[in-house]
Amino acid sequence: MGSLFRSESMCLAQLFLQAGTAYECLSALGERGLVQFRDLNQSVSSFQRKFVGEMKRCEELERILAYLVQEINKADIPLPEGETSPPAPPLKQVLEMQEQLQKLEVELREVTKNKEKLRKNLLELIEYTHMLRVTKTFVKRNVEFEPTYEEFPPLENDSLLDYSCMQRLGAKLGFVSGLINQGKVEAFEKMLWRVCKGYTIVTYAELDEPLEDPETGEVIKWYVFLISFWGEQIGYKVKKICDCYHCHIYPYPNTAEERKEIQEGLNTRIQDLYTVLHKTEDYLRQVLCKAAESVYSRVIQVRKMKAIYHMLNMCSFDVTNKCLIAEVWCPEADLQELRRALEDGSRESGATIPSFMNTIPTKETPPTLIRTNKFTEGFQNIVDAYGVGSYREVNPALFTIITFPFLFAVMFGDFGHGFVMFLFALLLVLNENHPRLNQSQEIMRMFFDGRYILLLMGLFSVYTGLIYNDCFSKSVNIFGSGWNVSAMYSSSHATKEHKKMVLWNDSVVRHNKVLQLDPSVPGVFQGPYPFGIDPIWNLATNRLTFLNSFKMKMSVILGIIHMTFGVTLGIFNHLHFRKKFNIYLVSIPELLFMLCIFGYLIFMIVYKWLVYSAETSRVAPSILIEFINMFLFPASETIGLYPGKSGYTLVRKDSEEEVSLLGSQDIEEGHNQMEDGCREVTNEEFNFGEILMTQVIHSIEYCLGCISNTASYLRLWALSLAHAQLSDVLWAMLMRVGLRVDTTYGVLLLLPVIAFFVILTVFILLIMEGLSAFLHAIRLHWVEFQNKFYTGAGTKFVPFSFSLLPSKFHNNDLA
Amino acid sequence: MAYNSLTVPLIMMSMFWGLMGFLVPWFIPKRPNQGVIISMLVTCSVCCYLFWLIAILAQLNPLFGPQVNNETIQYLKYHWP
Numbered sequence A: 001m002g003s004l005f006r007s008e009s010m011c012l013a014q015l016f017l018q019a020g021t022a023y024e025c026l027s028a029l030g031e032r033g034l035v036q037f038r039d040l041n042q043s044v045s046s047f048q049r050k051f052v053g054e055m056k057r058c059e060e061l062e063r064i065l066a067y068l069v070q071e072i073n074k075a076d077i078p079l080p081e082g083e084t085s086p087p088a089p090p091l092k093q094v095l096e097m098q099e100q101l102q103k104l105e106v107e108l109r110e111v112t113k114n115k116e117k118l119r120k121n122l123l124e125l126i127e128y129t130h131m132l133r134v135t136k137t138f139v140k141r142n143v144e145f146e147p148t149y150e151e152f153p154p155l156e157n158d159s160l161l162d163y164s165c166m167q168r169l170g171a172k173l174g175f176v177s178g179l180i181n182q183g184k185v186e187a188f189e190k191m192l193w194r195v196c197k198g199y200t201i202v203t204y205a206e207l208d209e210p211l212e213d214p215e216t217g218e219v220i221k222w223y224v225f226l227i228s229f230w231g232e233q234i235g236y237k238v239k240k241i242c243d244c245y246h247c248h249i250y251p252y253p254n255t256a257e258e259r260k261e262i263q264e265g266l267n268t269r270i271q272d273l274y275t276v277l278h279k280t281e282d283y284l285r286q287v288l289c290k291a292a293e294s295v296y297s298r299v300i301q302v303r304k305m306k307a308i309y310h311m312l313n314m315c316s317f318d319v320t321n322k323c324l325i326a327e328v329w330c331p332e333a334d335l336q337e338l339r340r341a342l343e344d345g346s347r348e349s350g351a352t353i354p355s356f357m358n359t360i361p362t363k364e365t366p367p368t369l370i371r372t373n374k375f376t377e378g379f380q381n382i383v384d385a386y387g388v389g390s391y392r393e394v395n396p397a398l399f400t401i402i403t404f405p406f407l408f409a410v411m412f413g414d415f416g417h418g419f420v421m422f423l424f425a426l427l428l429v430l431n432e433n434h435p436r437l438n439q440s441q442e443i444m445r446m447f448f449d450g451r452y453i454l455l456l457m458g459l460f461s462v463y464t465g466l467i468y469n470d471c472f473s474k475s476v477n478i479f480g481s482g483w484n485v486s487a488m489y490s491s492s493h494a495t496k497e498h499k500k501m502v503l504w505n506d507s508v509v510r511h512n513k514v515l516q517l518d519p520s521v522p523g524v525f526q527g528p529y530p531f532g533i534d535p536i537w538n539l540a541t542n543r544l545t546f547l548n549s550f551k552m553k554m555s556v557i558l559g560i561i562h563m564t565f566g567v568t569l570g571i572f573n574h575l576h577f578r579k580k581f582n583i584y585l586v587s588i589p590e591l592l593f594m595l596c597i598f599g600y601l602i603f604m605i606v607y608k609w610l611v612y613s614a615e616t617s618r619v620a621p622s623i624l625i626e627f628i629n630m631f632l633f634p635a636s637e638t639i640g641l642y643p644g645k646s647g648y649t650l651v652r653k654d655s656e657e658e659v660s661l662l663g664s665q666d667i668e669e670g671h672n673q674m675e676d677g678c679r680e681v682t683n684e685e686f687n688f689g690e691i692l693m694t695q696v697i698h699s700i701e702y703c704l705g706c707i708s709n710t711a712s713y714l715r716l717w718a719l720s721l722a723h724a725q726l727s728d729v730l731w732a733m734l735m736r737v738g739l740r741v742d743t744t745y746g747v748l749l750l751l752p753v754i755a756f757f758v759i760l761t762v763f764i765l766l767i768m769e770g771l772s773a774f775l776h777a778i779r780l781h782w783v784e785f786q787n788k789f790y791t792g793a794g795t796k797f798v799p800f801s802f803s804l805l806p807s808k809f810h811n812n813d814l815a
Numbered sequence B: 001m002a003y004n005s006l007t008v009p010l011i012m013m014s015m016f017w018g019l020m021g022f023l024v025p026w027f028i029p030k031r032p033n034q035g036v037i038i039s040m041l042v043t044c045s046v047c048c049y050l051f052w053l054i055a056i057l058a059q060l061n062p063l064f065g066p067q068v069n070n071e072t073i074q075y076l077k078y079h080w081p
Helices: A022-032 A052-074 A091-144 A163-169 A182-196 A232-244 A256-312 A332-349 A376-386 A397-412 A415-430 A442-449 A451-468 A506-511 A535-539 A543-576 A580-611 A623-632 A648-678 A688-712 A715-740 A743-788 B004-027 B034-058 B070-079
Strands: A010-018 A173-181 A200-206 A222-230 A248-250 A323-331 A356-360 A514-516 B067-069
Touching: A010 A022, A010 A332, A022 A256, A022 A332, A052 A091, A052 A256, A091 A173, A091 A200, A091 A222, A091 A248, A091 A256, A173 A182, A173 A232, A182 A200, A182 A222, A182 A232, A222 A232, A323 A332, A332 A356, A376 A397, A376 A451, A376 A743, A397 A415, A397 A451, A397 A543, A397 A715, A397 A743, A397 B034, A415 A451, A415 A743, A442 A451, A451 B034, A506 B070, A514 B070, A535 A543, A535 B067, A535 B070, A543 A580, A543 A688, A543 A715, A543 A743, A543 B034, A580 A623, A580 A688, A580 B034, A688 A743, A715 A743, B004 B034, B067 B070
Parallel strands: none
Antiparallel strands: A010 A323, A010 A356, A173 A222, A173 A248, A200 A222, A514 B067
16 A cells, blocks of 8 residues: 555654754755754743844845835836745855845835935925916906905905005005815814904915825815915914914915016926936836846745744754754655755755764654645545544545545435536646646635545546436436336236236326336336436336435445444554554454444345345335344344344344453553553553543443444435435426426526526535535544544644745735 | 346446456556555445445335326336337
8 A cells, every 4th residue: 555544654863963064954954845843942932042143134134025025016016936946045145145135225215215205395396386376366366356354445446456555554464375175175264264353365266186295195186275464463373273274385475576486496496306206216116126036036045044044943052062953853765865965965065074864763753744646635634634643543545535525426416416516626627737726815725725526526426426317306218217107007917917916097097196106016117227226216206215215225334334444444553553452352342343233234224125025015124123123122023034033133242342341451451561661751650440441431432333323324315315306496496497488488588597597506506515515524534434443643744845935925924 | 026137237337346446456557656546446446336236236126116197107108118
């Protein structure tokens, strides 16, 4: 059997790494992914470990790289991802890389800051220009205004309101102009009115195009306002209110020439700023593009470096403080390659003294390693989800590859649905190298990971669908049915035989809605259908009566065989762990118990199938009642299934229970007393009471479990019944309605009906029923099958390997 | 008893799954996955053969017959041989 049958044997190795070569050796080990490191410094906190400084440096580099990636993504520059991952950088390169990255970061930050400043400046200038432009119209407009403020009556008659006018009035007129946010205009005006009591005139106009707010960066609508006031006190109040409302105030020009001058100046400045801003943005983009080329490989290199230092932190220094010692779990098959990796690493670092290793014996339980390929990985995951196997115990995944899809198919058995599932899985398998499928997330990822499981499930469902003779709830008649209707008519038989049988003729058929075929009439039943269930049962109204009996017996037979197989696998475990006494005292009693009771049940089922036929059907005993009577010893001896069977199995059953209960404890105790002397690592006191209790519990659990687990396998019957009924209902409610309509409207009706049928088939029958059957098949494996032999108390072997580090660019990974 | 029409399917299926389960495993080339493939073949043949066997044994000696509608009876009388 391949290595899938049992996990690999491991050994504990000690690596002696010279101080100079440690980094390179670990880099070589990480590339190959051979060994799992043990943490030798568990009592030391992470801040006190040897290589804390290096880790900090790595994290600093990671931070800079994350900032770089963020900036590159913001500027919408494409980030190329290399195909091969570069190796971890040698120590000489690290300093160089660090310098480069730091310089780059500083430069980037400075350039970005300058850019922001320039932009802000530009926005302010633009706002000033707008303000000047708009307030120019204010002054002219005020002339046409109706007087709204009584405090200004003398000015009504004036044609021009400007500074010279006000000077004639002798008032000290001041202007405050600026921009205010659209949402605040009303409140601003009200506040001014309340505070300044009419000693101000507020004029405002909306700016047509929305501008960007330099602080927040959002694009909002602005109102240009002009407040004219007189009096110094009012001036202060107005300025304070403007501050409160976050207005952008700009100096208002007093004369028209001043205004023109300012405007020209502003225009030139804006032009200059635009050019400078463009140049800055170009330069920034250039820098980022250059950085983007090498960012990916740098990220991978830094990740690998960090992983190496993380592992180095787990090693301890030896007495002379020159050499690092690491303890690793290594599979025995890979010891040669481990030596070679150490040699490679030593050679690369150019050290005179190479690093070496040697194995040390240990009593600790190594981690479990089972090598899988892309096909067996899915099934191994199913088993591991329950519990990773204990070291060197039999791995049920090898058999699960076939039994899991098979039990699923027994519950799902429909040729059409199975075929659709098979096609879907085939699609996934043939396109498994497609990049989009490889990177899919969540639900699609689950389907993708289980593509081989789906493939086998579909394939087996096709087979069981053929045997159940169920294709979208219809049966196919390939070989010709074994039931002949015309033989039931009296015209088919000689008159002298009419007395013994109930036969039909045309009037009988016409007057009775339903009639039952009688297999005892010669010629009616011509033999079993050679492959599967006879298609006539699909047309029968008592179809379920027959199918239930068939499927229940089938479930019980399959279940008992599955469980017996589980117990047999336990024998292999006992053989491997050198506990031969367990075979005689645990496995053999378990097998005898199971086979003598439930094996006998199977025998009764098959016997009844073979021996009793339609003629003797009146006296055919019910198997269930016989079975129960075997335990209950009823007062009146009913006719047994065959003469002389009643007591024998009870004797066997009682004796096995006795043996299994006590026997294994005795030998366990004897064996352990021998081993007591050589127990070092685990200082267990041998406790007779404990062993007795565990064995008693195990025996009772096993005996009761046998009965309940056998009954549990009836879910095979239940789910296949549910599936068949759902399928039938869907057909009757949808397709039959669509197919019965006349041809005139039939085509129009049939298309949506078929579409609806397909959708419901996919969602209800394939997805819902599929998930349900999947779940129940898993439960049957995890509980009923595996508790016969599987402990599943191990830990998984996680090697130090760079391929396990994330290799794709996800921004959240870098943060 | 309807043993006559049992023999042919029985021989055919037993031979097919027997070949799959006992003969073909000897011819699987010695690759690293040889063990997995052999155990898959054997398990598959056992499961599928057993399933088919149960189906045919259950129908061998039926204790009762199907109950059919009278319309279906008339259809079957003329259309099924």
